[in-house]
Amino acid sequence: MPKELRIPKVLTALPAPVRWLAVPVALACAVVLLIGSWSSADPKVEVPRPSGRAADHCRALAAALPHELLGHARHDPSPASPYVAAWGDSPRLVLRCGIDRPEELDGEHATDWSPTVDDVTWWSQKLSDGGYRFVTTMRAAYVEVTVPAGAAQNPFDPAAALSDLVKANIPG
Structure with missing residues (x-):
């Protein structure tokens, strides 16, 4: 029943x-x-659109990028692009290759701290959220590494860790 x-x-x-x-x-x-x-809570990453030789160099860099960076696993944003890579979840480190030359390089920030590691010069910019943005200078393609606050013990470490790969794939 x-x-x-x-x-x-x-x-x-x-x-x-x-x-x-x-x-x-x-x-x-x-x-x-x-x-x-x-759904991902990560902000949308703008995908660069390099052309010509810059695009070729960026694709070569993308093929050489590691699956882990400073203990952070690689989790690229969707849709996949050879011009964008990301490590970690929240916050995450983001590399964009083939970006346009930053306007700030001509402005008041042009003289900001620009360390050189293994013959790769990284122009740096402190972001409003406490993180940093690093952009290569004097290379065949501009490479940007964004390091949000808390993503690395030293904000410059991710850019420094990628210097050898940038040097090997993006001619100066």
Whole structure:
């Protein structure tokens, strides 16, 4: 003998149309929350569009990039591009190759700290969120490494760790 279905008192106090919709609405909300939790909270990364030799150099750099950088696993943004790579989740380190020459290189920030590591000069810029942006100078393609606050013990470490690969793939 089948058991009788018991409806909670809270639902029986509601009008019939509301009772009929309560379960489907609750299920729909659960599905929306579940799908929302799958989406990435990372901000969209603008994909550079280099051309000619710069694009060739950037593709060569992309093929040489490591699967792990300073203990951070590689998780490239979607859709995949040979001009963008990322390591870590939140915050994440982002490399973009073939960017346009930053306007700041001609402005008041042109004299900001620009260390050279293994013959690769990195112009640096402190970001408003406490992170840093490093851009190679005097290379056949501009390479940008963004290091959000907290992504590395020393903000310059990711750029320094990538210097040999940049030097080998992006001629100066």
